Amino acid sequence: MINKVLITKEARFDFEEIVARKIMPAGFYKRELEEYFRNVCPFERYFACKFYDEDIGKMLLLFFRKGMAFRTMQLWLLSGICDVNDYNQTLEDKGLIKIWLDNYIVA
Numbered sequence: 001m002i003n004k005v006l007i008t009k010e011a012r013f014d015f016e017e018i019v020a021r022k023i024m025p026a027g028f029y030k031r032e033l034e035e036y037f038r039n040v041c042p043f044e045r046y047f048a049c050k051f052y053d054e055d056i057g058k059m060l061l062l063f064f065r066k067g068m069a070f071r072t073m074q075l076w077l078l079s080g081i082c083d084v085n086d087y088n089q090t091l092e093d094k095g096l097i098k099i100w101l102d103n104y105i106v107a
Contacts (some may be wrong), residue, residue, distance in 0.1 A: 002073045003037035005030050009105050011062075014081040020056045029078070033062070037076065046098075050084060059084040063101055072097075 007026050015024040036049070045066040053057050061084045067075030080101045089096050 001041070003034060003041075003076060004036065004069065005033040005076050005078055007078045008105070010101075011078045011081050014106050019058065019060060019081055019083055025055070033076075033078065042084075048083070048087075061087050063097070065101070068082070077084060 002035050007024070007029060012024050012026070016022065031097045032051070040049075042064075046064070048061050048063045050059055051062050052057055063077050063080035063082075067077045069075070080097075087097075
């Protein structure tokens with residue numbers, strides 16, 4: 001299975017306006033995450049993984065959703081990014097993380 005990562009506008013916004021306050025190196029993230037998916041094959045439709053960004057010096061939590069599958073290719077949508085310190089299980093249990101990830105940026 002070939003896994004491809006698509007970075008959503010919402011994930012870019014999270015990175016550029018909240019987490020790092022600088023332009024997201026999307027090409028770097030795409031390469032690193034596709035390499036990650038070569039070694040990991042998640043079965044969930046939604047999951048999060050930790051990623052350390054050396055450039056900004058922060059451990060990030062990346063939220064993925066399973067996208068479309070085309071024969072031997074699976075798309076994964078990077079739908080949100082936050083500093084690992086901003087996440088807690090209580091927010092997840094209350095559904096606030098899902099509500100955050102379900103919002104779309106229109107502009």
